[in-house]
Amino acid sequence: MTDPGEERTPEPQDDDATAPIPPSPPHGQPSSSFQGHMRAARSEFDHQVELARAGFEETNARIRERTGRDLILAILIGLAVGVIVFVSIVFANWPFVVLVTGVGLLGVFELSRALQSAGRRVDVVPQLIGGLLVLLSSYFFGGWQHWVALFVSVCFVIVWRLIAQMAARDGRVYLDVVGDALTAGFVQIYVPFLASMALVLLRQPDGTWWVLAFLIVVIAVDTGAYVTGLTLGRHPMAPRVSPKKTWEGFAGAVVAAVAAGILLAWLMLGLPWWTGIVFGLALLLTATVGDLGESMIKRDLGIKDMSSWLPGHGGVLDRLDSILPSAVAALALYYLLSPLAV
Incomplete structure (x- = not known):
């Protein structure tokens, strides 16, 4: 036993035990290395966004120049x-x-x-x-x-x-x-x-669905012609009337019209699938004639668009050119095909 009055000799301590402990980051704040990773990730993300924006603007400029x-x-x-x-x-x-x-x-x-x-x-x-x-x-x-x-x-x-x-x-x-x-x-x-x-x-009976169906087909025709003509268009369809319309675009419109016509005849109108081919091709014809007809009117008047009320589209009539004659065709097709509905 040690005498209580005897002085103790301090025991040697390990150097690691006496080394100062680095301060831990305050609660809720990331470490400096984590902050660095976050800054790098954010910088890379901003860079990719800028590249995507520049690419989209370049593509949009080419489309605007062409169309x-x-x-x-x-x-x-x-x-x-x-x-x-x-x-x-x-x-x-x-x-x-x-x-x-x-x-x-x-x-x-x-x-x-x-x-x-x-x-x-x-x-x-x-x-x-x-x-x-x-x-x-x-x-x-x-x-x-x-x-x-x-x-x-x-x-x-x-x-x-x-x-x-x-x-x-x-x-x-x-x-x-x-x-x-x-x-x-x-x-x-x-x-x-x-x-x-x-x-x-x-x-007419079920007229709501027929109106909706013919509008969808006309939109499909316009979209198919636009996308295909923009990407593949090489041969002008009617250069003296509308120089930007191509036969490749018309081919895309044919595919879109037939596909939309078959699906709508089967799923919406309750008609045999083959009537969708008739439906799509008839509306393709009237939509194309309407589009070219309005182009002739504008060329005769010496204008590009009927107005600028719809930015990116022109005027109201520039959106109705395909729809107006197609409404007549849709009504005729209703009288012709609706008796075949199941």
């Missing part, structure tokens, strides 16, 4: 319009009637202003009144009343133009006056009457 359209705006506006149309037609008929009426009147206004800029005398207000009469009569009455409304509206705008010309006394020559009168009637037939065919189709 004259802004790809981002075109996609966003196209999706928004598609959602609006789908919601308006599926859940109730009256929103779609309001939509078609509003779009049809915008098309009348747009075409009238474009014709005015080319030197034609077009009276906008009478055109809007006549267009409203044609569009509303097609849904609320249909049948012979619709044809009467069309006749009345055409006569109304022509007579208005002739009276306005007599009141003007500006020395306009005979051929120009006749041209103005014919142009007035053409506006009524081209926009409100063709658009009203979609409302006539809507009134």
Whole structure:
């Protein structure tokens, strides 16, 4: 035992035990090495984002140079319009009637202003009144009343133009006056009457699904032609009318139209699958004719787009060019093919 009064000799201590302990990072804060890894990862991520953005902007610039359209705006506006149309037609008929009426009147206004800029005398207000009469009569009455409304509206705008010309006394020559009168009637037939065919189709049994189906096929035609023509297009289809349309794009439209037609006939319309081929090809024809027809009108007027109301797309009529004649074809196909539905 050790005497309590005896002094103790301190025992030697290990050097490691006396070495200072490095301070630990405060609670909740990463170590410096972890921060370094995070900064490196963030820097690499920012670099990849910049590369992706630069690549997308370069691709978008090439597309804009080739087609004259802004790809981002075109996609966003196209999706928004598609959602609006789908919601308006599926859940109730009256929103779609309001939509078609509003779009049809915008098309009348747009075409009238474009014709005015080319030197034609077009009276906008009478055109809007006549267009409203044609569009509303097609849904609320249909049948012979619709044809009467069309006749009345055409006569109304022509007579208005002739009276306005007599009141003007500006020395306009005979051929120009006749041209103005014919142009007035053409506006009524081209926009409100063709658009009203979609409302006539809507009134039929299962008409909602037929309207939706023909719109999907027309969109498939436009999309197939655009994508294929943009990536593979080499041979112009109608260079004097629309130099950017190619036969390769038309081939893509054929594939898209037939595929969409078969799927819609089978899954939505309850028709035999082979009727989808007829459905798709007929709408392909009318959509292509409508697209080229509007291109001829714009070339004759010396303009690129009917307006700039829809950025990335042009004007309202630039989106309706394929749909307007296709509405007539869709109504005819309804009468022809709907008896085959199971």
